[in-house]
Amino acid sequence: MAQRRVNKPNKSMRKRLSGLILLVAVAGFAVVGLKLFYMQIVTTNFYQSKAAENQTKDLIITPARGTIYDRNMTPLAVSATTQEISVDPSVIRDRGQKSAPKKETADGKEREPTSAEKTAAMEAYQKKIAALLADKLQLDFDETLEKIQRNVSYVRIARRVDTDIADELMQELDEKKLNGVYTTADSKRYYHYGTFASQVLGFTNDDGEGLYGIELQYNDVLKGIAGRVVKATNALGSDMPYDYEKYVEEQDGDSVVLSIDNGVEHYLEKHLEEARADYQAKKGVCGIVMDIKTGEILAMSTKPDFNLNDPRTIPEEYTSLLAELNNLSGDAYSQKYSEILLRLWRNKSINDTYEPGSTFKVFTVSSSLETGVVKDSDTFVCGGSKVVKDRTIKCWKTTGHGAQSLGETLENSCNVAMMNISAMLGTDMFRKFFSAYGMMEKTGIDLPGEATGIFFDEMGEVDLATASFGQNFQVTPLQELCMVAAACNGGNLVTPHIAKEIVDLQGDDTSKEGQQIIVKQTIEPEVKRQVISRETSDLIRGYLQHVVSRGTGLNAYVAGYRIGGKTATSQKQPKSDNSLRIASFIGVAPMDDPQYAVLVMIDEPQSSIKGGGALAAPVVGRIFEDILPYLGVEAVYSEDETDRQEIPVPVLTGKSLEDAEAKLEELGLKYRVSGDGEKVTDQMPVGGIALQPDNRVVLYCGERKPQDKVEVPNVSGMSLAEARAQLADYRLYMKQNGIADWRMTSASVALTQSPAAGSKVAPGSVITVAFGSRVTSQE
Known part of the structure; x- marks a missing residue:
């Protein structure tokens, strides 16, 4: 058989082969080098963080949220120290497997437990912990066990657990030698007075972040800065046998002192709730008490309201709201429930707009006096209606008021007189003062979600006529109150505010006693501009006092006090539906030196009489009767009184x-x-x-x-x-x-x-x- 000849590589071939191998090696090293360069230089931060993530355990320490106080340092919203309960499933698995006992062999020697025996011991260990957690924390056993069996190193079991319960739990775990359960400081928000100023204070979510009201507006101030504890861990997520711990201390939040007065808020809420129930206000009621010189809000409320400690539950007493859920189920029920909650959470004083009606006549008269187009001595005749272009617009008193002085036009709340006065003022000046009184902008109050008014893009003669008595445009109740306040306080438009100070209280208690109060910021009163002169303001005050003493505001009378004010009955769409009315009244006192203004708005009263003079004025009178003595305003009685x-x-x-x-x-x-x-x-x-x-x-x-x-x-x-x-x-x-x-x-x-x-x-x-x-x- 012939032998096959094999050609041996010559020197040239070996040289080429060596070069090729060298080239491949160089290329490989280049790729590896480039990869190392990319990992160590370009993406070094990413891989360092991944390494730290795998080698350390990072626990967040929740800071204590600041307290919200009323102006008298009464705590309204406080955070109590609680505990978060968490587990490390990797530690529980490890300890569970190690809990499997050694077995004795036939010859009397001990052997290590088998894999199956370790698994059985681990499962029994997990169930013991799950049972104890479920019992102490009132949790579902199966859900708790599922969390313990996850293939991770951290699972939250429960938040905001009372410290006493957490201590009792950890003590029992220690006694039973069960490991892998941890506690971390947490906090829970408490609102001492439940429904008190609920739409103003707002509430927080499960993570302690503000969602509504002051809690949202001052969230960055209140929440503080979280701390951290970083510990070294092994591949299973368990603590390393040597000490390594980095601690970053948390910074507790600052506290907010409000201009709200606990007593004034109580009286306002009491009378608003009575009005809501008495007049069956379908869309609720709202009210504001303001210091007209400083813009401080002493009280603000909307009824119906809700319990701040349980904000996602419709209160049982609001049967009419709960009736809306009748015969609903599934998604329809959930959607309607959410709609009702959103209505309860709304602050009608700033979130909603309305046609102000006759309280706006204060604007028309004061603006016209300021420009000089009318004088205090002028007379105005009302025959019951006025023709503007091709439209006949009636006064509320269709038989007419006859001849009236300027002050009497406000006492009688005469629509015809207002139309005549606004025609003399003209659209340009009307717009100018509308803007000067702040009606074209938000008031700037330190609460979230403030609405803006709705006004005419272009203003014709009919628009001017109807606007003169507060129809066919919209403002917020707070905007309207600020306008009347400016007309009575000497002419100054003030910025309303609800916070007085940002403070840091040094001490453990949430009360003022025994603590050092460090004032970090004071919210000073702000005058935006002077809209009318003091002389014009003096005239307006006299007119409004006569509205209460002998005009449409008689029902706001309070013995011993000189109350001024203006009534209003606003229309809603469709205006042909007489049931869709808003009764309101704005009162100011004491009129010899005005200090406080009160607005009450009753939305869609179901009573037969719907006028602001009949419904809202007596509510404002009763509020003044309570708050003026409380605020130290001395009554001065006439002989008859x-x-x-x-x-x-x-x-x-x-x-x-x-x-x-x-x-x-x-x-x-x-x-x-x-x-x-x-x-x-x-x-x-x-x-x-x-x-x-x-x-x-x-x-x-x-x-x-x-x-x-x-x-x-x-x-x-x-x-x-x-x-x-x-x-x-x-x-x-x-x-x-x-x-x-x-x-x-x-x-x-x-x-x-x-x-x-x-x-x-x-x-x-x-x-x-x-x-x-x-x-x-x-x-």
Whole structure:
């Protein structure tokens, strides 16, 4: 067989082959070098961070969120220290496998547990921890076990766990030698007063970030800066056996002191809720109390509201809202529920716009006075309507007001007079003052979501006429209040604000006592511009005081105080629907030196009468009656008002009849005697109750006073005499609020009462009845 010849590589071939190998090697090293250069130079930060991520455990330390206080340093929103519970599944797996016991062999020696035995021990270990966590933290066992079995090194189990519960949990885990569960400092937001100023304060999300209101507006101030703990870990995520820990201390948030006054807010909310319920306001009510000299908001509220500690639940008392969910399910139910929550969270005072109606007449008169197109001595005639171009526009009093002075046009809230005045002012000057009064811009209040008004792009004669009495454009309630405030405070447009100070309180307590307060920032009052002169403002104040003393605002009267104000009844679309009305009133007091303004707006009242004078004015009057004494404004009574002041009934039980009669006669209180004894054995009402002079004290001499509770009768719509007689028939006393009897007319009736009709009370109880004018007009 022939042998195959094999050619051996010659020297030239070996040289080429060596060169090729060298070239490939050089190219390979070049690629590797380039890759190393790319990794170590170009993307070094990325790989360093990945290495650190794999070799360390980074725990975030949540800082304490700052406290929100009212102006008197009453805590409104505080953060309490709680604990976050987390697990490291890799540690639990490792400890679980190591918990498997060694087995004894047949020859008496120990052997290591098998893989299956380690797995069984690990699963039992995981279940023990899951069971304990589920029991102590009220969690679902299966969901907790699933988290523990994840192939990661960190899983959050629960947040905002009370420290006592967390301590008890960790102690039991330690006693049972169960590892892999950790606690980290956390915080929980508490709102001490639940629904108090809910739309103003706002609330936070699960991560402690502000979502609404002050919580959102000042989130960066309140939240602080998170801290960190960095620990070295092995490939399984477990702590390394040597010490390595880097600690970056957290910085707690600063606190915010509001201009809100706890007491004033309480009174505002009380009367707004009563108005919402009494008038069945379909779209709710809102109110504001403002210092007109500084722009500080002392109170702001919208009803219905919600509980800040449970903001995603519709309160049970709002049955009309819950009724909207009837017969809904699935996505339709969820969507409607969300819509209702969003309505509850809205701050109507700044988030919503409306046609202001007749409160805007303050703008028309003040602007025209300032420009000189009208004078205080001018007379204006109203025949009930006015023709503007081809359109007949009626006054609310279709029979007309006749001849009126300038001040009387506001007292009567005359639409025809306003149209005549605005025609003299002209569209250019109207726009100029509309802008000067801040109606073309946001007020600048330090709350999120402030809306802007809606005004005419081009203004014709009809637009000017209807705008003169507050129709066919929109502003926010706060814009309208700021306009009236400027007209009454000397002419200065102020920027409203709700925060007074940013502070750092040094100490552990959330109260003022025992802490050092470091003021970091003070929110100073800001005057944007002077819109009208002080002389014009003085005239406007006098006009508005007459609106309350003898005009459409009679129902805002408060004995001892000089209240001014303006009524309004606004239309909504479609304007042909008479049920779609907004009743409002803006009051200012005390008019000799105006300090405070109150706005109340009642959206879509379902009562038969919808005018601002009938509905909103008495609410503002009751708010002033409460807040002015609280704020230290001293009442100055006229002679007639002095005669109506309440007199405290003395304790007469146990005294002789002769002494008791003498004491009552001295105080000017009427009385009658029931029984034939010579000693007072009981009395009605009990000592300490304050009565107005027309009420009569009953002295029981030997007879027993009736003990059974009585049902409060309904006196709504009755005259003063009728209401007093009706209550007396039920052995009840009447406290008269609102219009004084010396100013009563045939149109003056009982508007509201407290306690409500149908309530059960003890004989001799005092029923507060608010009287006002039975206003049937739009005003």
